Amino acid sequence: IKSLYVGNDFIGDVPLTKKILAALTTAALTITVANPTDLVKVRLQAEGKLPPGAPRRYSGALNAHSTILRQEGVGDLWTGIGPNIARNAIINAAELGSYDQVKQTLLKIPGFKDNVVTHLFAGLGAGFFAVCIGSPVDVVKSRMMGDSSAYKNRIDCFVKTLKNDGPLAFYKGFIPNFGRLGSWN
Secondary structure, X not given: OHHHHHOOOOOOOOOHHHHHHHHHHHXXXXXXXXXXXXXXXXXXXXXXXXXXXXXXXXXXXXXXXHHHHHHHOHHHHHOOHHHHHHHHHHHHHHHHHHHHHHHHHHHOOOOOOOOHHHHHHHHHHHHHHHHHHHHHHHHHHHHHHHOXXXXXXXXXXXXXXXXXXXXXXXXXXXXXXXXXHHHHO
C-alpha cells in the first residue's frame, strides 16, 4: 500500500496525508474480507444479551455463518459494511495520525527519550484518541449489524441512537475498547 501512494523508490518520512490514505485503504480492504466474521461476532454478542430461556437463532459461529447464508443470502454477510469500513478507516487514521504527534510531544518533556517507555505512552495516547474518535461510528456499526431492519441508513441509526439513548450511548464500552486499542498500539 505504501508504494501505491509514494512509489517504490520513496526515501524519507512518509507525509501524514499519505499515511492517512494508506490507513483508509487498508481499512477498506481488510473489512471487505473480514465483514462476514465481524457480522457473526456482533450477532452472537447480541444473542448473549437475551434473557435466559429466550430462543436463540445460532448455536455458534459456524452455525451463524451457515444460517445467515441460508436464510438471508450471500450478500447479507456484508450487512453493515459501510459503517464497518467507516469505523476502521476512522480508527486507523486516528491511530496513525495521533501516534507520532503524541510521541513528538512526549519527547519535548524533560526526561523522555526515544525509548520503549515513550513508545508505550505514545501507543496508549493513540489508542485513547482512536477510541474517542471511533466510538460513535463503532456503536452505529454494531447497531446496524445487530438489527439492520431497525434503521434506514447510518444517519438514521445515529439520530435514533442520539434521540433514544442520549450522547453517552456512543461511548458504551469505552473502557474495554481503550484497553484493547491502547494496548494494541
